[in-house]
Amino acid sequence: MKISCQRDTLTAAFSLAASIAPARSPKEILQNVKVTASGGKLTLAATDMEVGIRLEVTEGVEIEVEGTALLPVQRTGAILRESNDETLTIETDEGGIRVTGGRSKFKLPGGNPDEFPVVDGFDEDKYHVVPTRLFREMVRRTVFATDSESSRYALGGVLLELDANRVIAVGTDGRRLARMEGKGESQGGHETSGMSTIVPTRAIQLIERALNDKEETVDIAARPNDLLLRTSTAVIYSRLVEGRYPNWRQVFPTRENAIQLDMTIGPLFAALRQAAIVTDHESRGIDFTFANGTLKLEASTADIGESQVELPIAYDGEPITLTMDHRYVADFCKVLDSETAFIFEIESGNAPALLSTDDGYGYVIMPMARDR
Known part of the structure; x- marks a missing residue:
């Protein structure tokens, strides 16, 4: 095999394939990316026997001699990252693999590509x-x-x-x-x-x-x-x-009498981060109290201190206090834009909270037992 390719193009494809190859494995052959040059395209294959990938590269590739090779993930990745050459040539012979740039040459050992596991293609009609x-x-x-x-x-x-x-x-x-x-x-x-x-x-x-x-x-x-x-x-x-x-x-609540509050991600996330300042790994619960047009977030940790942060909301019903792990609420906020509107649905202090958006996303959080 002998190919010439643009380094940036090959680096992007190789890095993606290499992310699937295991860093350590009793099967050393899996710590390689199999490269096949044929039919005017370069196919990269990698697997850890649980996940596999086949990538095709056509742009920026010139195939002089068709063939296959096993490129060691660690060394080849380092060469591609550190090289300053726009174009690299990769060639195999009986002695191994040669990677050549304008002012650099590398020689790496080459394994037998025939021993590399087959990575499935997509032949499905359904x-x-x-x-x-x-x-x-x-x-x-x-x-x-x-x-x-x-x-x-x-x-x-x-x-x-x-x-x-x-x-x-x-x-x-x-x-x-x-x-x-x-x-x-x-x-x-x-x-x-x-x-x-x-x-x-x-x-x-x-x-x-x-x-x-x-x-x-x-x-x-x-x-x-x-x-x-x-x-x-x-x-x-x-x-x-x-x-x-x-x-x-069965977990996803469908409730007729639940309270639905229109809220926005940004203000809630900001208040949550403030309230969470006094939490630690052992004390992660924050009390969410809905009452008198306000959502009050309160946290208390013996060795750290206390916090209380208020957020205006459109709710004037009976007070409801729900204790939740602040990390779970934060995870919801992190995957949405700050300006995203959502519905915060609550029923009681013992029932799960349901947070939902209008694009098909719903998130249920089980309440924690209150210790105060």
């Missing part, structure tokens, strides 16, 4: 077409609520539900639950069944990172044990989490 921007937003607004450390392994991922014209993403750790839905178009009758299409947290974060908003849509195919996602230049594969997701619809 899949969903989903707007890229929507899918990225769905991941961003749910993945933070997953629980990757829990013994309840099914919570260590994002549940995807896909039917004829709708896509739902759900993340929960048992103490809060994030759900977002949007429109998607089924091709070939594709849909998921049951509560088993759970994409591991790390995998779906890598998938979100690999997507570019320049792509209008992405194709998503759910299979019994894995998920495939396709863009115009990449295919990403992920194993699914084993097990069944809890029935999240």
Whole structure:
């Protein structure tokens, strides 16, 4: 194999593929990116046996001799980052791999590409077409609520539900639950069944990172044990989490007598950050008291101090005090713009709070026991 390519273009593609290759593995071959030069394009493949990616690069690539090579992630990545050359030449021979620039030469050992695991392509005729921007937003607004450390392994991922014209993403750790839905178009009758299409947290974060908003849509195919996602230049594969997701619809409150308050992210987040100044790892609860046209946020920690911050709201009913982990409320605020309007729904001090926006996003927070 012998290719010449623009360094910036190759660096961007290689970095993305390398993010999936494991930093440590008993299978050393996985610490490489497999590069295939054929048909006028460069294909990069990487996997950790749980997640895999195939990337195609056509711009800025000149193929002189077709072939394949294994590029060590750490050394090759360092060469691409540190080089000042606009163009690099990569060539393989029996002695290994040579990377040559205008004023630099490197020689690296080369493994056998035939021993590298196969990374699945996208050959499905049943899949969903989903707007890229929507899918990225769905991941961003749910993945933070997953629980990757829990013994309840099914919570260590994002549940995807896909039917004829709708896509739902759900993340929960048992103490809060994030759900977002949007429109998607089924091709070939594709849909998921049951509560088993759970994409591991790390995998779906890598998938979100690999997507570019320049792509209008992405194709998503759910299979019994894995998920495939396709863009115009990449295919990403992920194993699914084993097990069944809890029935999240039972957690999501549907209440007739709940109080719904119109609020804006910016003012609430600012007040929350102030109230949280006196909290610590052991004392994370903040009392949210709704009364007399005011939301009062109060926190108290024995060794640190007390805080009280007030925010005007349109509520003049009976006082309601709800104690919540300030981190959970902050997570909701962080994934939305400061000017975003939302509904803060409460019922009592013992019932969960529901925060929702008008674009299909809902977030449930379970209350904490009050100790004062």
